[in-house]
Amino acid sequence: MYQQPPPAIGEAQGIALATDETTCVFGEDVAFGGVFRATAGLREQYGPERVFNTPISEQGIVGMAIGMAALGHTAIGEIQFADYTFPGIDQIINEASKFRYRSGGQFNAGKMTIRTPCQAVGHGAHYHSQSVEQFFMPIPGINVVMPRSPIQAKGLLLSAVRSPDPTVVMEPKILYRSSVEQVPVDDYTIPIGQADILRKGSDITLISWGAPLYSCMQAIDLLAGNGISESMEKHIPKELRNASVELIDLQSILPWDRETIVNSVKKTGRCVIVCEAPMTGNVGAEISAEIQKQAFLHLEAPIKRIAGLDTPFPHIGELFYKPDALRVLDGMMETLKY
Structure with a gap:
């Protein structure tokens, strides 16, 4: 294989x-x-x-x-x-x-x-x-x-x-x-402890790491009305389609980039965190606590967390366990409408 x-x-x-x-x-x-x-x-x-x-x-x-x-x-x-x-x-x-x-x-x-x-x-x-x-x-x-x-x-x-x-x-x-990219053949490094802002935005901060980032990218496109069916289109309010989403790859779990995350949420006032791990005690919980501590007065909505389920990873139905683009889209719309 x-x-x-x-x-x-x-x-x-x-x-x-x-x-x-x-x-x-x-x-x-x-x-x-x-x-x-x-x-x-x-x-x-x-x-x-x-x-x-x-x-x-x-x-x-x-x-x-x-x-x-x-x-x-x-x-x-x-x-x-x-x-x-x-x-x-x-x-x-x-x-x-x-x-x-x-x-x-x-x-x-x-x-x-x-x-x-x-x-x-x-x-x-x-x-x-x-x-x-x-x-x-x-x-x-x-x-x-x-x-x-x-x-x-x-x-x-x-x-x-x-x-x-x-x-x-x-x-x-x-x-x-x-995942396919043209990778430089040179000897280069990427700093540990530094998040990467993949898309800049002003209305909501979307944070993830690893594979779920691609579900987040798909969700951003769906929110903008790209590639959706007519039946789905009616479920996305027109006023949300122009929402400006800031997408951040945490990239480093420990140490993690508090400054980039907090500054982004202070700017947007809304935050959704996406990961594959079970909900209870995951990395998103620590990020949420830090945002609550440093950016509470800037928040326009509760911090939304989207994660795997509090169960062992299933033998079947993995796609129902993992956060897909639709779950991320629903989370962003809920947060934007709050």
Whole structure:
């Protein structure tokens, strides 16, 4: 099924291997290219001592990455699916994130990067489709990023590899095949902790990250009346079709760009936050709390959150679980009409 590698991710790892002789890439099936072909060709180019398979042990992968980073190596470990970061989460939270702090700066695991595919792909069910970024958001000492496209994937991964802090890179797996861009072949980075304003607007702020951003883009087009049927057209009030929507890709979950988000909501007075994770305790809840704290007097409507359901990810009916363009459209209209 997966014949071609995601070039941007492979290129980023290739650059890391080529520019730093201490870099190693490892994980389950990594030597063979990985289940999503994200490491295809790297073993052949850089050798089995630097690109190699590990046992099926996520705790072992993370533990080895911490040890290698502590000894000065640049360690890029792959967890085959984000759902399986949980067996290694103790190592990330209790070891990698605290290593510098507990040693008074004598040691650190800052040269550790964990890559992992995340979010739904259409047929992954409850062990291969989860959004897990919210579990890492409250952990001081690590970075967590999630690219939306190949350009961001390459730039953020190279930033993660070169960051002085341990970093978890969550790659929305459905974008491996559906997102196509002309990616610069150069060595470049995208700053961690900086949101990206994809569309500027003045009436409502729409915030998301990863794959749901594309549902948000579709919803903006629907709100403007583009590509809708006559039956749908009557459900969108004419006065809302000229609404100016500001779309923001959070891009970095930890640290996250409070300034950009708050300034946008102060300008628009309305906010909708969209993510795939279950509603309770997701990243949108933390964003909502910060907006409430810093922009309360600017709000013209309650902050609207659109998310997955508070259930395990389903075996069937994934499209009903994920926030689609119609759910986002309904959320924007409700907020604009308030």
